[in-house]
Amino acid sequence: MYCQQCNAYNPSHVAHCRNCGIYLVGTKYAGFWRRFVAGSFDLVIVYVACGFLALFIGAFLGLISGSILYYVM
Numbered sequence: 001m002y003c004q005q006c007n008a009y010n011p012s013h014v015a016h017c018r019n020c021g022i023y024l025v026g027t028k029y030a031g032f033w034r035r036f037v038a039g040s041f042d043l044v045i046v047y048v049a050c051g052f053l054a055l056f057i058g059a060f061l062g063l064i065s066g067s068i069l070y071y072v073m
């Protein structure tokens, strides 16, 4: 790949430019464990958010149905 700063050519496996030394960003994929940890974090965040949402919906529905029953009976 070509350096985005000095435009010098660098082999794809190097992390820093051979000419100017800046960090080369772009084509490199994150490692397996990095992606695994990121995916786990996403899963936990979604899980917790859904749990809280379900809790609030359940409490809300319980409150409504409870008060309706209270007024109907």
Ligand SMILES: [Zn+2]
Pocket: 003, 004, 005, 006, 007, 008, 017, 018, 019, 020, 021, 022
């Ligand atoms: Zn460079």
